[in-house]
Amino acid sequence: MSKYKDGSFFEDVWEVTKLIPKGRVTSYGAIAEYLGSKGSARMVGWAMNASHKSDDVPAHRVVNRKGLLTGKHHFGEFNEMQSRLEDEGIIVKENQIQNMKEVYWDPNIELEL
DNA sequence: TTGCTGACGGAGG
């Protein structure tokens, strides 16, 4: 990503998140690594929590490394996150993405620099 | 200021 604008680590996270193609997902750790803060995956999650004010951020496309929808309770409705993913062709069952390998999108690889 | 928490992830048992 470009540099850290206005010192906001969150905005960079949101920018990367917006670049996730429809029907694909990525992980908190992948984004953190892409931003040069490998190991700070938790901060990415925190950034997602703050993304509620930016409606353009498809936070539902960000899941953990196992493909588990750990952040689903942060969406108003209990299965809105799952519904949105399924609507994009992603198979979700028991809060877990079944075809994870097929829909996984890594910014470090796909986005390059 | 200190301590606890958390939408995570990797290492070790």
Add this chain to the structure above:
DNA sequence: ACCTCCGCCAGCA
């Protein structure tokens, strides 16, 4: 494959 522990660092009481 499953469970636990530890590092990460921005908010908040």
